[in-house]
Amino acid sequence: MKVVKFGGSSLASGRQLEKVLQIVTADRERKVVVVSAPGKRYAEDIKVTDLLIECADDCLQNKDPKEKVAAVLERYAAIANELNLSDGVIQEIHDDLLTRIASDKSKPDRFIDLLKASGEDNNAKLVAAYFRAQGVEAHYVDPKEAGLLVSDEPGNAQALPESYLRLNSLNEQSGIQIFPGFFGYSLSGEVFTFSRSGSDITGSILANALKADLYENFTDVDAVYSVNPSIVQKPKEIKELTYREMRELSYAGFTVLHDEALVPAFRAGIPVNIKNTNNPSAPGTLIVNERDNTNGPVIGIASDKGFCSIYVSKYLMNREIGFGRKLLGVLEDYGLSYEHTPSGIDDVSVILRENQLDEKIMDEVINRIKNELHADEVKVAHSLALIMVVGEGMRRNVGTMAKASKALAKARVNIEMINQGSSEVSMMFGVKEVDEKRAVQALYEEFFVPVTV
Amino acid sequence: MKVVKFGGSSLASGRQLEKVLQIVTADRERKVVVVSAPGKRYAEDIKVTDLLIECADDCLQNKDPKEKVAAVLERYAAIANELNLSDGVIQEIHDDLLTRIASDKSKPDRFIDLLKASGEDNNAKLVAAYFRAQGVEAHYVDPKEAGLLVSDEPGNAQALPESYLRLNSLNEQSGIQIFPGFFGYSLSGEVFTFSRSGSDITGSILANALKADLYENFTDVDAVYSVNPSIVQKPKEIKELTYREMRELSYAGFTVLHDEALVPAFRAGIPVNIKNTNNPSAPGTLIVNERDNTNGPVIGIASDKGFCSIYVSKYLMNREIGFGRKLLGVLEDYGLSYEHTPSGIDDVSVILRENQLDEKIMDEVINRIKNELHADEVKVAHSLALIMVVGEGMRRNVGTMAKASKALAKARVNIEMINQGSSEVSMMFGVKEVDEKRAVQALYEEFFVPVTV
Missing domain, CATH: 3.40.1160.10 (Acetylglutamate kinase-like)
Incomplete structure (x- = not known):
C-alpha cells in the first residue's frame, strides 16, 4: 500500500x-x-x-x-x-x-x-x-x-x-x-x-x-531540480536520488522536502516519490536507499548563504592533545552548533551559521578561545556561502574535484575552503557570498551541460 | 651577531x-x-x-x-x-x-x-x-x-x-x-x-x-629541497621560506630541521639560515617570518605515510550539539592525538597516525563511539598517506586547487580526502599509501617543471 x-x-x-x-x-x-x-x-x-x-x-x-x-x-x-x-x-x-x-x-x-x-x-x-x-x-x-x-x-x-x-x-x-x-x-x-x-x-x-x-x-513541482532554478534557468530534473543525496542537498537550501521529515521513512527504507498534483503523469523524483549511478558523478548542486568562520591558530597545535575538544566545548557552552572544522597543522577553522551569534556572543567566544586555549591568533570571516556538490557517483570517480575546481577557477571564484572526504556523496566548497551565484552557475555548466563540439 | x-x-x-x-x-x-x-x-x-x-x-x-x-x-x-x-x-x-x-x-x-x-x-x-x-x-x-x-x-x-x-x-x-x-x-x-x-x-x-x-x-646539504629527493630526482632548491611553510613541510616528513627546534627563534622573529659546512659559499635556505612570493604559489611538497581514518556517520549528526566534542573526548581518553577531522553533514572522519593504536585500542574506541554516541556506522581505513602542498603564494591564488587536482586525476590518483582552507599556506590531500609516490611526482611536475612547448 x-x-x-x-x-x-x-x-x-x-x-x-x-x-x-x-x-x-x-x-x-x-x-x-x-x-x-x-x-x-x-x-x-x-x-x-x-x-x-x-x-x-x-x-x-x-x-x-x-x-x-x-x-x-x-x-x-x-x-x-x-x-x-x-x-x-x-x-x-x-x-x-x-x-x-x-x-x-x-x-x-x-x-x-x-x-x-x-x-x-x-x-x-x-x-x-x-x-x-x-x-x-x-x-x-x-x-x-x-x-x-x-x-x-x-x-x-x-x-x-x-x-x-x-x-x-x-x-x-x-x-x-x-x-x-x-x-x-x-x-x-x-x-x-x-x-x-x-x-x-x-x-x-x-x-x-x-x-x-x-x-x-x-x-x-514536477520534480526536484538539480540546482536552484532562480540561479540556473530550466535546470535538469532529478529522476532518482538517494536519501543521503537528498539530505546533503536539503542541508544547503533545497527545500522541496524538509530533511527531518524523511527520517521515519529512511529508517524503514521506504522510497519517497515527490510528484506534482497538477501533472500526476510526470514520474516525479524518487528518493531511495540505493540507486544506479550511471548518469555521471554529480546529481545536484545546492548552496546556502549566511555562514561565518572562526579561524584559530596556535604554533604546535597538533601536538596538543585535547585542543580540538576544548575549542568545541567553548562553542557548546553558548549552545552554538557548528558545521565544519577544516584544519591545518597549527590552525583550525570552525564554520557556523551566522544567525546563531550576535556581536556580544562572538566577542565572548573569541576572548575565551584566546584566554583559555592560549591561541596565537583568532579571527572571524563573515558572509560565506557553502556550496554542496552532491552525487553517489563521485565516490570512486577520479577527477571530480579536478573538474569542479577547474570550473571555479575559470569563473574567477576563490575557494575559501574545501571539505571533502568524509561524506562519500558530496564535496563542499566555501566561497564568499558575492561569488555564490557565479560559482553555482560554473559548476552546473561543468557537470550538467553537455559539451557541444 | x-x-x-x-x-x-x-x-x-x-x-x-x-x-x-x-x-x-x-x-x-x-x-x-x-x-x-x-x-x-x-x-x-x-x-x-x-x-x-x-x-x-x-x-x-x-x-x-x-x-x-x-x-x-x-x-x-x-x-x-x-x-x-x-x-x-x-x-x-x-x-x-x-x-x-x-x-x-x-x-x-x-x-x-x-x-x-x-x-x-x-x-x-x-x-x-x-x-x-x-x-x-x-x-x-x-x-x-x-x-x-x-x-x-x-x-x-x-x-x-x-x-x-x-x-x-x-x-x-x-x-x-x-x-x-x-x-x-x-x-x-x-x-x-x-x-x-x-x-x-x-x-x-x-x-x-x-x-x-x-x-x-x-x-x-646545500639547501632544503622542494620535494623529497628520493621521490623526485634533483628537485629544485628552496632559497627562502617562511616559518609557517617550514612547519607544514616538517609535519609531513621534511627532516632537515626539527620543527620544534624552530620555536624559540620563531617567537623572537630571528631568521634561520640552513647552510652547508662543505660548501659554505652556497646561499643555503633562509627561513624567515615573511617573504616575497613571486615564484609561483607552491614552494614545497611533502608527504608522509602511516595514517588511518575513523569514519563515523549518524543521521542528523549536524543537529546534535556536542557530538564532535564527545567524539574527540573519546580519543583523548586514550591519549590519541588526531590530525584532521573532515566532515560532511551526517558524517565525520578523524585522521590519526596509525602507530598510536593497536588493534585492541582501535576496537575499544570503535565500540565506545558506537555505544556512547549512538553512531549509525563506524569504519576504519588503514594505510593512508598525507600530502602537503605548501606555499604562502597560494593564499590568494585562484586555480591552485584546480591545477593540483587535475595533476592527481591525470596520474589516476583517487583523492580520499582534501583539507583546505584553514591554513592559508597549504592544502592537504589524503591518498592511499600505494598512490603516494605517483601523486607527489605528479604534483611536482605540475608546479615545478616548466612547460616546454
Missing part, C-alpha cells in the same frame, strides 16, 4: 480537490491520505495556517477574532461550495473552531498549537466528506484515536516510539483513511504540532508505521 | 673542524658557536652519541664499559691528532667520562642523559682548544654557569623561561663562545637532554636569548 500526502497548494480549491480525488482513486494502493491545510490559490493569497496564527494572536491579545474566524471559514466554505457539498461539514468546522477559541489560554504556546492544528484537522474532515459525496468510501481519522502520540513541545513535537505500533492498526480499516497532517496528541491528550512542513513528517511517520511500499508526496 | 650551529657531520673529523674554523672566523658576527657531538665520517661510521648510549647501557647492565669508553675517546683523539692538539684536552675528556661513569645510577634515565650529554660537552671543549691553538680567542661555555636551565624530563627537557635572561649575559663576553648543544641543567643541578636534534634547539634558544640577527644552522 501507499501513503499519499498532499501539500497546501494541492488542497487550496475545489478544483484542486477534484485532482486529488482522481489521483487517489486512480491507484487502489493509495489507502492513507495525509492532508495539509488549504494553501495559497495565487501568489498574494494567505494560507489558512497563517490566518489561524493571526486568529490565535487576536485571542491572546483579547481582541475579537471574528474577522479572522470568518476568513478561515470562508476558505473552507468556498471549497465546499465549488464541490456542491452539504452545509453540514462547514457547520462542523465552524463549531470546532469556536470550541478551540473558547478553550484555555493560560499556556499561549499550547493555545497557538491547538488553533494551528485545526487547519489540517478540519481539512481532513472536508476532504473525507467530499470523497464520500463522490461515492468513495473514505473516513476522517482522528490522530488521537489512531494513536499518534507526541512529546509536549509546542511547535516542535516529536513522535513517541509507541505511536508506530498503534498507528499500524490503520492497515486493518476499510476504505480510504484521510489523516490530518502536522500534529499529534501528548500523553495527557493535548494537541502539539510538528515543526514547519509538519504534514510531510506525519506522512513519513505513517509510511513507517504502516510499512508502506511507497510514500508519495504530492506538491506543485 | 650571529649564532652558528654545526651538526655532527660538520664536526666528525679534523678536516671538518678546519672548515668550521674557517667559516666562523670568516665573519666577525659569528660569536656563539653551538656544537653537536662528532657524527659519522662515512656511512657505516657510528656517531659518538650512539657509542655513549651503548656505554651507558653497559654500565646499567653491570658490564664493563671499557671498550665503548675506548671507542669514544678514540674519536676525540683522532680529531686531536689530525689537528696536532696537545694531549691535555684528551686527558680532560677521559677524566670527565670516567667521572660520569662512576656517578649515581639509581635513576637510569638520568644516568643515560648524563652520558649522552658528554658527547656535545666534550666536543665543545675540543673545538675551543683547537680554535685557541690556531690563535683565535675562544672559550668553552659551561651551560650550567651560563644558566641554561631546563625541566627535569630525561630525553625531553624543556628550557625554563628564566634561561633566556641569564643566557643574555653571554653577549658581554669577549672572543668566540663555544657552547655544547643538546642539554641543560635542572634547578637541582642535574643534566637533562633535549629530544633528538637537541643541538638545533640549543642554537634556537641562544639565538632568542642573545637577540641574534641570524641563526645559522650548518649541516651537510
Whole structure:
C-alpha cells in the first residue's frame, strides 16, 4: 500500500480537490491520505495556517477574532461550495473552531498549537466528506484515536516510539483513511504540532508505521531540480536520488522536502516519490536507499548563504592533545552548533551559521578561545556561502574535484575552503557570498551541460 | 651577531673542524658557536652519541664499559691528532667520562642523559682548544654557569623561561663562545637532554636569548629541497621560506630541521639560515617570518605515510550539539592525538597516525563511539598517506586547487580526502599509501617543471 500526502497548494480549491480525488482513486494502493491545510490559490493569497496564527494572536491579545474566524471559514466554505457539498461539514468546522477559541489560554504556546492544528484537522474532515459525496468510501481519522502520540513541545513535537505500533492498526480499516497532517496528541491528550512542513513528517511517520511500499508526496513541482532554478534557468530534473543525496542537498537550501521529515521513512527504507498534483503523469523524483549511478558523478548542486568562520591558530597545535575538544566545548557552552572544522597543522577553522551569534556572543567566544586555549591568533570571516556538490557517483570517480575546481577557477571564484572526504556523496566548497551565484552557475555548466563540439 | 650551529657531520673529523674554523672566523658576527657531538665520517661510521648510549647501557647492565669508553675517546683523539692538539684536552675528556661513569645510577634515565650529554660537552671543549691553538680567542661555555636551565624530563627537557635572561649575559663576553648543544641543567643541578636534534634547539634558544640577527644552522646539504629527493630526482632548491611553510613541510616528513627546534627563534622573529659546512659559499635556505612570493604559489611538497581514518556517520549528526566534542573526548581518553577531522553533514572522519593504536585500542574506541554516541556506522581505513602542498603564494591564488587536482586525476590518483582552507599556506590531500609516490611526482611536475612547448 501507499501513503499519499498532499501539500497546501494541492488542497487550496475545489478544483484542486477534484485532482486529488482522481489521483487517489486512480491507484487502489493509495489507502492513507495525509492532508495539509488549504494553501495559497495565487501568489498574494494567505494560507489558512497563517490566518489561524493571526486568529490565535487576536485571542491572546483579547481582541475579537471574528474577522479572522470568518476568513478561515470562508476558505473552507468556498471549497465546499465549488464541490456542491452539504452545509453540514462547514457547520462542523465552524463549531470546532469556536470550541478551540473558547478553550484555555493560560499556556499561549499550547493555545497557538491547538488553533494551528485545526487547519489540517478540519481539512481532513472536508476532504473525507467530499470523497464520500463522490461515492468513495473514505473516513476522517482522528490522530488521537489512531494513536499518534507526541512529546509536549509546542511547535516542535516529536513522535513517541509507541505511536508506530498503534498507528499500524490503520492497515486493518476499510476504505480510504484521510489523516490530518502536522500534529499529534501528548500523553495527557493535548494537541502539539510538528515543526514547519509538519504534514510531510506525519506522512513519513505513517509510511513507517504502516510499512508502506511507497510514500508519495504530492506538491506543485514536477520534480526536484538539480540546482536552484532562480540561479540556473530550466535546470535538469532529478529522476532518482538517494536519501543521503537528498539530505546533503536539503542541508544547503533545497527545500522541496524538509530533511527531518524523511527520517521515519529512511529508517524503514521506504522510497519517497515527490510528484506534482497538477501533472500526476510526470514520474516525479524518487528518493531511495540505493540507486544506479550511471548518469555521471554529480546529481545536484545546492548552496546556502549566511555562514561565518572562526579561524584559530596556535604554533604546535597538533601536538596538543585535547585542543580540538576544548575549542568545541567553548562553542557548546553558548549552545552554538557548528558545521565544519577544516584544519591545518597549527590552525583550525570552525564554520557556523551566522544567525546563531550576535556581536556580544562572538566577542565572548573569541576572548575565551584566546584566554583559555592560549591561541596565537583568532579571527572571524563573515558572509560565506557553502556550496554542496552532491552525487553517489563521485565516490570512486577520479577527477571530480579536478573538474569542479577547474570550473571555479575559470569563473574567477576563490575557494575559501574545501571539505571533502568524509561524506562519500558530496564535496563542499566555501566561497564568499558575492561569488555564490557565479560559482553555482560554473559548476552546473561543468557537470550538467553537455559539451557541444 | 650571529649564532652558528654545526651538526655532527660538520664536526666528525679534523678536516671538518678546519672548515668550521674557517667559516666562523670568516665573519666577525659569528660569536656563539653551538656544537653537536662528532657524527659519522662515512656511512657505516657510528656517531659518538650512539657509542655513549651503548656505554651507558653497559654500565646499567653491570658490564664493563671499557671498550665503548675506548671507542669514544678514540674519536676525540683522532680529531686531536689530525689537528696536532696537545694531549691535555684528551686527558680532560677521559677524566670527565670516567667521572660520569662512576656517578649515581639509581635513576637510569638520568644516568643515560648524563652520558649522552658528554658527547656535545666534550666536543665543545675540543673545538675551543683547537680554535685557541690556531690563535683565535675562544672559550668553552659551561651551560650550567651560563644558566641554561631546563625541566627535569630525561630525553625531553624543556628550557625554563628564566634561561633566556641569564643566557643574555653571554653577549658581554669577549672572543668566540663555544657552547655544547643538546642539554641543560635542572634547578637541582642535574643534566637533562633535549629530544633528538637537541643541538638545533640549543642554537634556537641562544639565538632568542642573545637577540641574534641570524641563526645559522650548518649541516651537510646545500639547501632544503622542494620535494623529497628520493621521490623526485634533483628537485629544485628552496632559497627562502617562511616559518609557517617550514612547519607544514616538517609535519609531513621534511627532516632537515626539527620543527620544534624552530620555536624559540620563531617567537623572537630571528631568521634561520640552513647552510652547508662543505660548501659554505652556497646561499643555503633562509627561513624567515615573511617573504616575497613571486615564484609561483607552491614552494614545497611533502608527504608522509602511516595514517588511518575513523569514519563515523549518524543521521542528523549536524543537529546534535556536542557530538564532535564527545567524539574527540573519546580519543583523548586514550591519549590519541588526531590530525584532521573532515566532515560532511551526517558524517565525520578523524585522521590519526596509525602507530598510536593497536588493534585492541582501535576496537575499544570503535565500540565506545558506537555505544556512547549512538553512531549509525563506524569504519576504519588503514594505510593512508598525507600530502602537503605548501606555499604562502597560494593564499590568494585562484586555480591552485584546480591545477593540483587535475595533476592527481591525470596520474589516476583517487583523492580520499582534501583539507583546505584553514591554513592559508597549504592544502592537504589524503591518498592511499600505494598512490603516494605517483601523486607527489605528479604534483611536482605540475608546479615545478616548466612547460616546454
